[in-house]
Amino acid sequence: MSVHSGPVTVLMAFIDAQRRRSRPLKHKRRGVIRLFALETGSCEGCAMEVIALGGSIIPLEGSGFQFVEAPEDADWLLVTGAVTRGSAASLAETWKVMPAGKSLIAIGACAFNGGPFQAEYATLGGLEKLTKSYRTIPGCPPSPRDIFQALVSLADENEV
Amino acid sequence: MSLIATITQQSERIGLFHYRVDQTVWRYVLEHADKTVTFVALWVDENYATMVLLEDERPVLISTAIEQRRYLGPSKRFPAAQWEERIARDLWGVEALSTDDDRTAIDDGCWSLTWPLARKPIPAQGNVEPAGYSSFFSPHCTAVPGLLGVRYDVTDDDHIKALEAYISPAHRGILSQLKGLTPVEALPLIGRISAAGFVAHPLAFMRAIEQAQAKIPSPRERDTRLIMLEIERISLYLFDMSSVARCVGAELLATHCDHAREALAQVCSKNGVSRRLTDIIRPLEEGCAVPEIVPFVQDFLTILTPYMSHIRGLHRVFSSRLEGVATVSTELAWMYGLGGVAGRASGRYIDMRFVDVGMRLDALPTSGRHEGDALARNGQRLSEIYDSLQLIKRILVSIGLENKVQNTPITDEGLGVVEGARGDVWYWVRLKQGKIEQIHVRDPALPVLAVLESILKKQPVHQLNTALCSLGISPAGAVL
Numbered sequence: 001m002s003v004h005s006g007p008v009t010v011l012m013a014f015i016d017a018q019r020r021r022s023r024p025l026k027h028k029r030r031g032v033i034r035l036f037a038l039e040t041g042s043c044e045g046c047a048m049e050v051i052a053l054g055g056s057i058i059p060l061e062g063s064g065f066q067f068v069e070a071p072e073d074a075d076w077l078l079v080t081g082a083v084t085r086g087s088a089a090s091l092a093e094t095w096k097v098m099p100a101g102k103s104l105i106a107i108g109a110c111a112f113n114g115g116p117f118q119a120e121y122a123t124l125g126g127l128e129k130l131t132k133s134y135r136t137i138p139g140c141p142p143s144p145r146d147i148f149q150a151l152v153s154l155a156d157e158n159e160v
Numbered sequence: 161m162s163l164i165a166t167i168t169q170q171s172e173r174i175g176l177f178h179y180r181v182d183q184t185v186w187r188y189v190l191e192h193a194d195k196t197v198t199f200v201a202l203w204v205d206e207n208y209a210t211m212v213l214l215e216d217e218r219p220v221l222i223s224t225a226i227e228q229r230r231y232l233g234p235s236k237r238f239p240a241a242q243w244e245e246r247i248a249r250d251l252w253g254v255e256a257l258s259t260d261d262d263r264t265a266i267d268d269g270c271w272s273l274t275w276p277l278a279r280k281p282i283p284a285q286g287n288v289e290p291a292g293y294s295s296f297f298s299p300h301c302t303a304v305p306g307l308l309g310v311r312y313d314v315t316d317d318d319h320i321k322a323l324e325a326y327i328s329p330a331h332r333g334i335l336s337q338l339k340g341l342t343p344v345e346a347l348p349l350i351g352r353i354s355a356a357g358f359v360a361h362p363l364a365f366m367r368a369i370e371q372a373q374a375k376i377p378s379p380r381e382r383d384t385r386l387i388m389l390e391i392e393r394i395s396l397y398l399f400d401m402s403s404v405a406r407c408v409g410a411e412l413l414a415t416h417c418d419h420a421r422e423a424l425a426q427v428c429s430k431n432g433v434s435r436r437l438t439d440i441i442r443p444l445e446e447g448c449a450v451p452e453i454v455p456f457v458q459d460f461l462t463i464l465t466p467y468m469s470h471i472r473g474l475h476r477v478f479s480s481r482l483e484g485v486a487t488v489s490t491e492l493a494w495m496y497g498l499g500g501v502a503g504r505a506s507g508r509y510i511d512m513r514f515v516d517v518g519m520r521l522d523a524l525p526t527s528g529r530h531e532g533d534a535l536a537r538n539g540q541r542l543s544e545i546y547d548s549l550q551l552i553k554r555i556l557v558s559i560g561l562e563n564k565v566q567n568t569p570i571t572d573e574g575l576g577v578v579e580g581a582r583g584d585v586w587y588w589v590r591l592k593q594g595k596i597e598q599i600h601v602r603d604p605a606l607p608v609l610a611v612l613e614s615i616l617k618k619q620p621v622h623q624l625n626t627a628l629c630s631l632g633i634s635p636a637g638a639v640l
Contacts, residue, residue: 009473010412016470017415038300039307041332044636045355045436047305048399055402056415057422069301085270086329087307090300116349121276122333141355143425143435 017056024062025152032066033155036074038094041123042081042115045141046108050080053144065151071095076103076151082110082117083124104134105154107147112136163189163197164215167222175573176371178221180208183232186224189213190237198510199238199497201586201602204231204248204256206278211241212575212586212602217515219575221588226254233259240497240607243638251277251335266639268328277336293322295621299329303407303625305355306330306635310624318621323613327635334640338599343369344443346596351439354603354637359385359392360580361587361601361637362441367576368587370444374570377444380560382518384453387555388440389578390548391460395424395436396581396632397501397541401471403629404538410478413471420467427463431456457556461549468545475542482535486615486627490530496611499604500583502631505540506532512579518563523554534630580604582632603637 037054039047053060054067068074071094083091095104106127109115114125127134137150167189171179181189186209193199193213200212200219209231210223224231233256235241245256246265253275267274273281293311302308309326334353338346343366351362363385370377377385402417425435432451433440440449450456488498490507497503499510507530513519525547529536572591577584583604590598608631616627 006477009470009477013412013416013470013474017412017419020419039305041307041330042636043352043355043358044306044634045352045358045438048355051305051403052418052422055406055418056411057418082332084307084329084332085272086268086331087299088270090298090329094300110352116337116352117332117334118337120333120336121271121273121281122331140352140438141436144422 021056022059024059025064027064027152027155029064029155032064033151034066034068034073034075035078035151036068036071036076036094036098037078037080038071038091040079040081040087040091040111041084041117042108042110046080046111046139049141049144049147050078050107053147058144058148060148063148063152064155071098074098075101076105078105078107079111079127080107082114082126083130085122085124088124103154103158104131105151106134106136108142109138109140112138115140162215163193164213164218164220167220171222174223175221175571176568177219177575178223178573180223183224183227186222187232189222190232190234193237195494199234199240200584201600201606202234202238202241202244202248203588203600203602204244204252204254205598206252206254209248209254210588210600212588219577221575229253230255230257232257235259235261238497239495240610242610243606244602247639251275253278253282263324264328266328266331270328276333293324296326297624299326302628303403304628304633304635306633308628308633308635310628312621314621320616320619320621320624323616325609325612327609327639330635331639335599335601338596340595342595343591347441347443348439351441353601353640354634355436356396356582356632356634356637357392357578357580357585357603358436358438359388359440360578360585361603363389364576364578364580364585364587365589366441366443367578368574368589369576369591370574371568371576372570372572372574372589372591374568375444376565376567378560379518379562381444381448383555383559383561384448384450385441386516386518387453387457387552388437388450389580390552391424391428392437393581394464394545394548395421397545398424398471400629400632401475401538401541404482404534404626405478407626407629408478408481410474410481413474413478416467416470416474420464420471423463423467424460427456427459431459453559454556457552461553464549472542475538479535479539482538482626482630483533485534485623486619486630488532488611488615490532492611492614493532496607498583498607498611500579500581500632501537501540501544502608503583504528505536506530510584512577512584515577516579517565518561520551520554520558523551534626537630537632582634582637585637601637601640603634605633605635605638608633609638
């Protein structure tokens, strides 16, 4: 391996990263959809894919989406994991403080129906048992690209 | 005479490596265990407390009876047992004597039952008041993917004065669900215990089951599993390096790690296995889950190589940002029995791959670091990615290599260990009529949780996320 100085290393890595970057999707939505991710009790696989979604492999921000750090600023809540009894209060509080027009999206099988984790002394199960109004992105875990494409589809449905 | 030899001579042998001792011998072990004995795990239920110890890489399980819901807790001698003692109290209502820590670990009063795994659970006792810390870093504020929060106090200059990890919401009641299942029924659940071990957890479980049933994988199946484990290791190291890089503003390094990890996932997908290797470990009767291992691995090696030179170069460029962050001294690493990268970057070189049957020992590295900070851990991850690539190549050229395997009798009890990406994962199972009668799991996050306060005390608050990501803590595996 050739050894470069710091600036050259950074420059070459930057050029290569630009080459690999996916192009943002063109969209006609009026504003940016702000996303807040909440883990509620999973193997962490879906949460890791959501982290990857917010990284650099998916052109999320250029395509009309943006992750935010506070639920008060979010339009959509992305839930990963079967809902444990210990995380239920946090889920309810997060949902409560989100502004009107909000949407709830279950990422992966566990968030939808609990996956392999039964409703028991510690777990309530997925969102299907807790609310009627939510949308799902299937998978175990779904890939960042699957999540992204599903988000785009949901956003387009909202526009119609 | 070694301590283990003393135990084995004075006790009733009840399994391949398993001895039942009375409380006198249990106490003797805790008082006389020296540095040659490594504590691995403490498993407690209503009937027995069981310690897994290692002497010269040879595991031994010793169990003592629980009397009046009490036993002598090992955490005074082995501080790594702290969380296991606390978890046992929350799940079974069994108290460790001689322990200083009476805080709950995973029951914060939200469950529908108290002592849910006890023969007679009692109705829920209501919310438990958290200890009085001035600040709370809730799970959705930390940069780790799981439900890990931190309560802490700070000094006037924003350094951490005292701290405790908060992981109770991550508990899913997995142990209670596993009992009574056949190994085949249990595998999908075990495969989803922790994303930090989609391969490591089920493989450790299957090794325990195969030992219990005296089954031996074919050399090709054994080698395929070893390769899958290395692929998972590389993928998780890339995830951890990316998370750490992002915490210190090294976005370009994070980008290359993300792209490399995604490319690996796509190679898996293209070759007919799941992106993150979920459900790749199967019972021997179901055959290998990887249709064509040789082209798969060749694809894997080809795709990863171009990313690595950038990652290595950028790691060097950004290294100063990680110096001195969350330093684990060699003394702490040994005292708490830290494994995985966290141990090997702190002068404790323990790698359970050395005891794997069929392992190409000549291709296994033995070099660690001793600085113990976030830089050393990322440096160790980077070196071990290269080591894993060499190991995969070495296995590939001799795949299916026959070697001598010691046949063991069917005992319906098994102990399995795997060196996963975050450290050594252990499973102990006892079967009855082909179903799981008892099962215990030890995830490498447990000793890290036990030592977390000592590591983070006096760290600046703004480095908390870097520290947590750098240590690679996955609460899902620890609290089950």
